[in-house]
Amino acid sequence: MEERYNPDAVESKWQGYWNEKGLFKVFEDPSKEKYYLLEMFPYPSGKIHIGHVRNYTIGDVVVRYKRMKGFNVIHPMGWDAFGMPAENAAIDNNTHPAAWTYENIKAMGAQLKKMGFSYDWDREIATCRPEYYRWEQWLFLKMLEKGMAYRKESFVNWCEKCQTVLANEQVEQDRCWRCGKVVQQKKLWQWFFRITDYAEDLLVHCDKLPGWPNKVTVMQKNWIGKSVGSELKFKIDGRDEEIEVFTTRPDTVFGATFMCLAPEHPLVESLSRGTDQEAEVTAFIEKVASQERSAEGIEKYEKEGVFTGAHCINPATGKKIPVYTANFVLMEYGTGAIMSVPAGDQRDFDFARKYKLEIIPVVQPEGEPLDGATMEEAYAGEGVLVNSGEFNGLDNKEGMETIIQWLEEKGRGKKAISYRLRDWGISRQRYWGAPIPVIHCNSCGVVPVPEEDLPILLPEDANLLEKGGSPLPTLDYFAKTTCPRCGREDARRDTDTMDTFVESSWYYLRYCSPRYDQGMFDPDAVGYWGPVDQYIGGVEHAVLHLLYSRYFMRVLKDLGMIEFKEPFTRLLTQGMVCKETMTCPEHGYLFPEQAEKESDGSLSCTLCGKDVEVGRVIKMSKSKKNVVDPNELLEKYGADVTRLFCLFAAPPERDLEWSEDGVEGANRFVNRVWRLARTCLDKIEKPSSYTGPASGLKSSHAKDLYIKANQTIQKVGEDIDKSFHFNTAISAVMELVNAMYNVDIDKADPEMKSVLYFCLENTVLLLSPIIPHFSEELFEKMGKKGSVLEQPWPDFRKDSLESDEVLVVVQVNGKLRSKFSVGADAGEDLVREKALSDEKIKKHIQDQPVKKIIVIRKKQTLVNIVV
Ligand code: ANZ
Ligand code: ZN
Numbered sequence: 001m002e003e004r005y006n007p008d009a010v011e012s013k014w015q016g017y018w019n020e021k022g023l024f025k026v027f028e029d030p031s032k033e034k035y036y037l038l039e040m041f042p043y044p045s046g047k048i049h050i051g052h053v054r055n056y057t058i059g060d061v062v063v064r065y066k067r068m069k070g071f072n073v074i075h076p077m078g079w080d081a082f083g084m085p086a087e088n089a090a091i092d093n094n095t096h097p098a099a100w101t102y103e104n105i106k107a108m109g110a111q112l113k114k115m116g117f118s119y120d121w122d123r124e125i126a127t128c129r130p131e132y133y134r135w136e137q138w139l140f141l142k143m144l145e146k147g148m149a150y151r152k153e154s155f156v157n158w159c160e161k162c163q164t165v166l167a168n169e170q171v172e173q174d175r176c177w178r179c180g181k182v183v184q185q186k187k188l189w190q191w192f193f194r195i196t197d198y199a200e201d202l203l204v205h206c207d208k209l210p211g212w213p214n215k216v217t218v219m220q221k222n223w224i225g226k227s228v229g230s231e232l233k234f235k236i237d238g239r240d241e242e243i244e245v246f247t248t249r250p251d252t253v254f255g256a257t258f259m260c261l262a263p264e265h266p267l268v269e270s271l272s273r274g275t276d277q278e279a280e281v282t283a284f285i286e287k288v289a290s291q292e293r294s295a296e297g298i299e300k301y302e303k304e305g306v307f308t309g310a311h312c313i314n315p316a317t318g319k320k321i322p323v324y325t326a327n328f329v330l331m332e333y334g335t336g337a338i339m340s341v342p343a344g345d346q347r348d349f350d351f352a353r354k355y356k357l358e359i360i361p362v363v364q365p366e367g368e369p370l371d372g373a374t375m376e377e378a379y380a381g382e383g384v385l386v387n388s389g390e391f392n393g394l395d396n397k398e399g400m401e402t403i404i405q406w407l408e409e410k411g412r413g414k415k416a417i418s419y420r421l422r423d424w425g426i427s428r429q430r431y432w433g434a435p436i437p438v439i440h441c442n443s444c445g446v447v448p449v450p451e452e453d454l455p456i457l458l459p460e461d462a463n464l465l466e467k468g469g470s471p472l473p474t475l476d477y478f479a480k481t482t483c484p485r486c487g488r489e490d491a492r493r494d495t496d497t498m499d500t501f502v503e504s505s506w507y508y509l510r511y512c513s514p515r516y517d518q519g520m521f522d523p524d525a526v527g528y529w530g531p532v533d534q535y536i537g538g539v540e541h542a543v544l545h546l547l548y549s550r551y552f553m554r555v556l557k558d559l560g561m562i563e564f565k566e567p568f569t570r571l572l573t574q575g576m577v578c579k580e581t582m583t584c585p586e587h588g589y590l591f592p593e594q595a596e597k598e599s600d601g602s603l604s605c606t607l608c609g610k611d612v613e614v615g616r617v618i619k620m621s622k623s624k625k626n627v628v629d630p631n632e633l634l635e636k637y638g639a640d641v642t643r644l645f646c647l648f649a650a651p652p653e654r655d656l657e658w659s660e661d662g663v664e665g666a667n668r669f670v671n672r673v674w675r676l677a678r679t680c681l682d683k684i685e686k687p688s689s690y691t692g693p694a695s696g697l698k699s700s701h702a703k704d705l706y707i708k709a710n711q712t713i714q715k716v717g718e719d720i721d722k723s724f725h726f727n728t729a730i731s732a733v734m735e736l737v738n739a740m741y742n743v744d745i746d747k748a749d750p751e752m753k754s755v756l757y758f759c760l761e762n763t764v765l766l767l768s769p770i771i772p773h774f775s776e777e778l779f780e781k782m783g784k785k786g787s788v789l790e791q792p793w794p795d796f797r798k799d800s801l802e803s804d805e806v807l808v809v810v811q812v813n814g815k816l817r818s819k820f821s822v823g824a825d826a827g828e829d830l831v832r833e834k835a836l837s838d839e840k841i842k843k844h845i846q847d848q849p850v851k852k853i854i855v856i857r858k859k860q861t862l863v864n865i866v867v
Helices: 007-021 050-068 084-093 097-114 130-145 195-208 214-224 250-255 266-272 278-289 346-354 396-409 500-504 523-529 544-558 630-637 639-648 660-683 700-723 726-741 750-767 772-781 828-837 839-845
Strands: 034-039 072-074 149-159 164-166 184-193 226-236 242-247 258-261 305-313 320-326 337-340 413-419 438-441 445-448 491-493 532-538 568-574 577-584 595-597 603-605 613-619 805-812 815-823 852-857 861-866
Touching: 007 097, 007 639, 007 772, 034 050, 034 523, 050 072, 050 532, 050 568, 050 577, 050 630, 050 639, 050 700, 084 097, 097 630, 130 149, 130 445, 130 500, 195 214, 195 226, 195 413, 195 544, 214 544, 214 568, 226 250, 226 396, 242 250, 242 258, 242 337, 250 396, 258 266, 258 305, 258 346, 266 278, 266 305, 278 305, 278 320, 337 346, 396 413, 500 544, 544 568, 630 639, 630 660, 639 660, 639 726, 639 772, 660 726, 660 750, 660 772, 700 726, 700 750, 726 750, 750 772, 805 828, 805 839, 815 828, 815 839, 828 839, 828 852, 828 861
Parallel strands: 034 072, 034 532, 258 320, 532 568, 805 861
Antiparallel strands: 149 164, 149 184, 226 242, 226 305, 226 413, 258 337, 305 320, 438 445, 438 491, 577 613, 595 603, 805 815, 852 861
16 A cells, blocks of 8 residues: 555546446435535636635535435536626637637536536536526516516616726726726616515515524525505695605604605606706706616715705695705605605705705604704604604604504505515626527517527627627627517517526526426426525625525416425535735735745745735735635645645634645645554454444453544534534544554554454545545555445444443542442442452552441542541
């Protein structure tokens, strides 16, 4: 057997073996319990990074473990292959997004294979392939038919100079990333999915996901953002129309001294028409049209507004109040109109001071009268109602119920619920995505592509324009078509593509039957494999990807295509991989090889010799030059050491601090086990394992080791299964290995050797999910047939987890004179008898008469003989 573990030779050998034997291929087998483990699929950016390695290693360990536990495990891998980086890279490198993407898929696939991950590669999918996205187009048509998809005008970032739509990440401080021109907001007709129909269901089920981290369900709940409040009606002065507002504070209605409408509110223009304010309102609407109109977006701008020229009547006071339009009111939330209560809301307060509007306190802290003229800020707390007519003196919480009831009786209000969640806008004015399968006809309007014409192929040979917009609208051979309904020849395809989150919302179903060509998936296959039992990925997807996936399952369920609605039963969000930075005062961030160790242990810059400062441990990033390339690790240490390091350095949900010492440590441990195995195989002539109960062993040394092995088997299984705490599982194996090293094998008797061999066999099995190539090699060296993968996970003996002997400490006249052990079930008489017949004790007592024998039995047994 070789002196050291040789990863180069061993790892490729076993990867070849697994592949040749097809050990990772899986099929539906109703006789076995299924287990679906999935890691979030990568974007094919070109290179696997260390975060991927960690994520996939965690998953791979669980998969291999579950397989040994007898589950029928599906573990697929694929590529989230559409998206903007491909377009940018293609422009930068003068290639084509398709070519670039397929090239990267090849390179990254090879890297993953080198890590020895147990994927069923036959199930590999790439979302940019027509056989994948055609089913997404098909689903789009179904959703359109059911009213789950609809079209409306909505804003996009627009660069006038480049004549192109910009994604949010292409807008840098309000400017186009390419030309630097200030970005405008442009209204375009776009497609939406009606996710808000499911807002309540998605919210309620956040509490029915016990296998998800709490922080993720909390983030989802906040994103959905349910608000319980009221809708109140305000009559417009001198007109028949009314304005509805959404408020969570109906108790403050007496303090509503003005009203604010979103600039997009349909009443704004008609209210100002013909008044002195008309021109000002029009200018304001135009101004706001170039601002970002989202909950986060509006925070960027100064809060401002203009008077519309109209008044409405406060339903509580009957007083006339002015109607403004203001940029901080969103058309998309509530009713797009608010009653402004400056005394109770800071935003309204600032607005009132700015435009000299009345402030009337209505909720007052007990015993602290407020004065609208002198207040310095709004009071948003609890208190008693004042200036509120018949409700004065009520506690505002009580007032809430009473006032809403009162308004309801007057027909002026009702309870209402608002959600922050918006419908999902899926149109992207980008090229590298799945085309939206509709046709625009001058006679028929929007016409769905007939199902038999799917897929609408994305032309893969299109040239990207210099300025970076989508070439699709300019490609006549793509865009020009005939109307399937009336036959007009000047119809045009929709030239937008779908948001790439659409692809990732259902890919896990496609894996169940990746080559199925009768639909999105084979219902039987999904019926067997679905839902995903364990999903693993980054917390950065805690909101959008996971929420969209949950939404898609509800859509499919309501279309009668699947039977479950939660896609991921358990979720693990793994921490980041971090590393320290190195900075030179002269040259800034340095690559590790640019820092040199001095004799005193300090670091200096190889460029200028100045002292290098070792900085905080932070997330790896190219600009900080603290990135670790998995390829280098693979080359230097091999896959198993890399895997072991990722698992040992931190529990999976925590950040992992990368350190060269840690990797070296992992390497040492692997070789320590290797040497131990070598010695054992060398010195144990006729290997056989002891598998009986611990009590059947004669020597206490053998017993102790045997018990330790059983404890280790129990602990490793539990740590992997219950908590994914691979680091403590590995520690346990390390301890067992230490205990084995403590045996002097040259002096070991046959009993000890058979226990040692038992320990070795189990060490190999326990390590096999973690360092699979290494374990396969040792398994073979032990003369075993087949793959460790096909072995059952080892069982521990319940009767051999604790030593069944207790230590007896014997004193004579209070002085310790001897120790021995007896069976745990030995009675007091037996202990006395043994103590008196102990050779050492006999010597101490000699022939003195024994006055008293005291036996105290706790964890240990103490015998005190008084002579
Ligand atoms: C009167 C009032 C008095 C309000 C008060 C607050 C405090 P959440 O809890 O987030 O749902 N609001 C309603 N629709 C809005 C819109 N489209 N754009 C901007 N603001 C809007 O917030 C609900 C509160 O946000 C509502 O209650 C409303 O202001 C405002 F002392 O009404 B409130
Ligand atoms: Zn037509």
